[in-house]
Amino acid sequence: MNELRETVALALEKAFNGLKTKDEIIQLLEKPPAQEMGDLSLPCFSLAKELKNSPQQIAGDLKEKIKSIKGIESIECKGPYLNFFFETKDYAKKAIESALKEKEKFGLNNELKNKKIMVEFLSPNTNKPLHLGHLRNMSLGESISRIYEASGAKVFRTQIINDRGAHICKSMLAYMNWGKGKTPEKAKKKSDHFIGEFYVMFSEKAKENSMLEIEAQQLLLKWENKDPKVRKLWKQMNSWALKGFKETTKRFDVKFDKEYFESDIYLKGKELIQEGLKKKIFTEQNGAIYIDLEKYNLPNKVVVRADGSSLYITQDIFLAKQKFEDFNLDESIYVVGSEQALYFQQLIQTLELMQYPWAKNMYHLSYGMVYLPDGKMKSREGTVVDADDLMDEIHKMALIEIKKRDKKISKNEAKKRAEIIALSAIKFYLLKVDAVKDIHFNPEESISFEGETGPYIQYTYARAKSILSKAIKPKKIDYSALSLPKEKELSSILNSFQDAVADSMNHKTPHKLCHYLLELSNSFNSYYHEVSVLKAEEKEKNARLALTEAVTITIHNGLKLLGIKTLEKM
């Protein structure tokens, strides 16, 4: 692709008689919007002024001057555009050979070679189970991690467990009052759901009894004073919550390299702020310490309370530094919802004023809210789409579809497939939209298996695999047997896979990769209907088998970067 771009540019440089250099021409060349317009195009508008001629005329003159270019099948003028058509043979050869040779490495790049990057995501509170918003967060965090790895980076996945504070004490208090010593095992509940019920219970009872809020504050004090009884219960309840989270993240195929606990670090950071106070980075006012951010058009931020106690940002300052020191990072990414955008601006600006050189390498990967038909999800009111319930629900839907298609399938196999399909549907649904956009989730309509979905892409893969399983792998491939427009289109899409991966990495958004995979799948499915691979003449059959295999490799690699698994059969 790039070689052809060069040869075309070189030929044009000649035709221009040195008026434009090769590099200037490369900048001008672009990919036409549609297949029938060719593979590369030179728009002649910008040349009109210098050459004092109409763009149409310039395109026509250039066409006359260029006889033939190696690897270019034909050159056409279409109005002000000069269009180049590549020879399918070489084009297809390049795409297919790279894919078959590089296999699971096809599409990867080295842009971030030797870079160490941390991605912080999920970061739950231990007083309630995970919900749909967490699933969006995890899908994004995991996918971005994989895309960075595909660009050669060493990625450290991390999360900060928010395991202390007033909200945690609320579920503890509810358990002390009404838990009757029950355990998740006895109640036959998933352990984090068990905890969540007490959090909801607290909110309900607190509406009628305002004393409960005060009691919760008192409980927090006891916790801070390390009251053994309180600490024991806290440990017990947190272990239940964490056990439940682990089950959910495992099911979602997410693992962390490092977990930071708020309870371990919430007192840290004060020394750093004291140092900063001496250097006059911070200011004291009425006992509290704050940072002046007015110059940066941001509200000022208190970093230590008047009573000397820490705030969330106190420990975040510490943790940001800790991360860079623990892992010698080149970049630190925080996958956190858009409602915290201002907070992160303040945090990063503060660290820059503290003169940490790495502060500029922090990035808040912000994503939009997830809404339900009746508004924002609120854990304390129980109006959420629970992560586990949603997975179960979609799993059941997938199971029904599988049994429709395969009546003899074993229970175990059906279950395995349903799980992979369900997760694919959920993840793709959450990833295919640009991260900045809010999602309005409608349980009845949102997640489907048809159209622009994960299962659609998995299905394309399974069909292609099914063809491959019915044929012997060809030894020699004659690429000139690939001459159909669809074959050229598919080759072109395969050739741009690496760009799609790099694009998703550079923009920190997997949705571009989702749309790439939809385009590839659509093209292959259309090809599938147009021609038969297995019934073709030997020469065509072999070439088409190779093309089909290249498609499977690309889909497999692409889905993997989204955290989605492929299936040989569907």
Next chain:
RNA sequence: GGGCUCAUAGCGUAGUCUGGACAGCGCAACUGGCUUCUAACCAGUAGGUCGAGGGUUCGAAUCCCUCUGAGCCCGCCA
């Protein structure tokens, strides 16, 4: 009051950074295609003042300005 973000067919969206050829795609509607490599598919019809107005440009969904609407945030909460 201020800041950030978003606005593209009935609904959901891509394209906006980096201006370019009739604004793509999915769902829903309608039509056609399974004794033919898996119909979770494919092909087609219909559906668009790209929120409004101005500007820059040979050319604007894309860049600039103004306005409107929606969401989020502006705490010594997290």
